[in-house]
Amino acid sequence: MTLLNPPSHLLGHANAIMSTTSVPYVVEDFLGPLSIKWMVAGWGAWETESGYYRVDPSCYLVLNRGHVYSLSIDTHEPREAFCPFFADGFVEDAHAALTVRVPSLLDEPNGRVRPDAAFSEHVRPTDDGVITELRRMRAGVRSGVASTAWLEDRFHGLAECLLLAQQRVRRQVAAVPAVRAGTREELYRRLCRGRDYLHACFAERLTLDAIAREACLAPHHFHRLFRGAFGKTPHDYLVGLRIARARTLLEGTELPVTQICFEVGFESLGSFSALFHREVGVSPTSFRRRARLN
Numbered sequence: 001m002t003l004l005n006p007p008s009h010l011l012g013h014a015n016a017i018m019s020t021t022s023v024p025y026v027v028e029d030f031l032g033p034l035s036i037k038w039m040v041a042g043w044g045a046w047e048t049e050s051g052y053y054r055v056d057p058s059c060y061l062v063l064n065r066g067h068v069y070s071l072s073i074d075t076h077e078p079r080e081a082f083c084p085f086f087a088d089g090f091v092e093d094a095h096a097a098l099t100v101r102v103p104s105l106l107d108e109p110n111g112r113v114r115p116d117a118a119f120s121e122h123v124r125p126t127d128d129g130v131i132t133e134l135r136r137m138r139a140g141v142r143s144g145v146a147s148t149a150w151l152e153d154r155f156h157g158l159a160e161c162l163l164l165a166q167q168r169v170r171r172q173v174a175a176v177p178a179v180r181a182g183t184r185e186e187l188y189r190r191l192c193r194g195r196d197y198l199h200a201c202f203a204e205r206l207t208l209d210a211i212a213r214e215a216c217l218a219p220h221h222f223h224r225l226f227r228g229a230f231g232k233t234p235h236d237y238l239v240g241l242r243i244a245r246a247r248t249l250l251e252g253t254e255l256p257v258t259q260i261c262f263e264v265g266f267e268s269l270g271s272f273s274a275l276f277h278r279e280v281g282v283s284p285t286s287f288r289r290r291a292r293l294n
Contacts, residue, residue, distance in 0.1 A: 002151035004141065011035075012065070015155045016085045017141065023079055027071040034119075035085040036162070037061040037071075038134050041252065042079025045072045050121050051193065054200040058244040059123040060130060062162065067121070078252050082138050084158060091117045094159035119162070120169050122192035123199045128168070129161035172229050190215045191229050194222060198234065202241040203265040208234060242266060243279045250288040257284045 003016040010016065012033035025044075037046055043056035048069045053061050063069055065088065073079060095117040124130070137154045140146035146154075169188075176184040176191075194215030198206070211234055212222035227233050232240070242264040249260045258269055261284075266272035276284050 002148055002155060011085045012088050015087050015090060015152065017137070017151075018083045018085065019081060019138075019141065020073075021078075021080045023073055023075060025071070025073040025081070027069075029068055029070060031066065031068050032063065033085050033088055034065040034091055034117075035063050035083055036130070036134070036158075037063065037083050038081070038131070039073075040080040040082050040138060041248070042073065042075045042077050044079075044081055046070070047072075048121065051196060052200055053123055053196060055123060056199075056245070057126070057248060058241060059125055059199055060134070061121070061123050062119040063121060064118055077249070082134060084134070084137065084155070086155070086159065090155070091159045091162065094156065095163055098160070098163055117163065117166075119166050120189075120192065123196050124165065128165045130158065130165050133158040133161050176225065176229060187217075187225060188229065190217055191222070191226055194226065194234070195230065195237070198238055198241060202238055202245065203263060205265070205267075206238060238265075239275055240279070243276055246272070246276060246284065247280070247287065250284055251291045257288075260284070 001014045003010060003014050005018055005020075006014075006016050008030065011018075023042075037044070037053075037055050038060040039056050041057065043054055046053045046055060046061055046063070046069050048063065048067055055061050073081060133154060137146070137151070137158070140150060140154065173184050173188045176187045178184045178187055194211050194217070197211055197214040208219050208223060212219040215222050217225070223234060226237075230237065245264045246260050249255055249263070250257070253260075255263070261269050261272040264272075266275070273283055276287070280287055282290070
């Protein structure tokens, strides 16, 4: 069974989707089940013991079962949160199907063989199968085709995509150049902290020193490890976040191009236009014109 916008006390007892366009929307000190946080439009701020996470359409956040968090959504632009919550044990069963040997699954078909399914808590770019499933689920809910059986099927697909995404995280950790596994894990955690900082503060005037300081690494060390782990330099990653935000504002608001330029963190209209054209293939003005036609 899958629930749509149920009372909070039912979360964790069944798969559920919480979706809202209300602003302001505030949740304080909520002890929740395993869940995915994604903003279809606008942005929201989640805060846990581990840190502060700014989530917008360019990323999603996974929060593990039993972790306390607070949420704040307060923005004047169009906004929509779409957050699936998993029933306790649901993803663990999916994990068993992917990792446990078939004879064990035959002996324990009711899920008593459940390997732990813990996930790295950091913002993740929307470049994997998780976001494809989230978009498919949202489209089904909005169009009215999302029957209980259809949503349950989608939750199975989402759980598998989430586990595969975590496998990619483990491969990234393994590729960090360090001898000891514990050192690799700590370095990766610090790199993710730096990346979370980029997502949270991309509109500010950021320097490599400031980002590396947030990650508790020396600047050159951080730069080299970040590029190795994520395939981009911190600066290129930052430009990508700013361009993604600019695209959202060009599509969804009437703000002047110059205002958007400065609001997303660029220091001059010329550099913004050149970088936007390089990344998107057209100028900001042409992009807005095409978006309106579509």
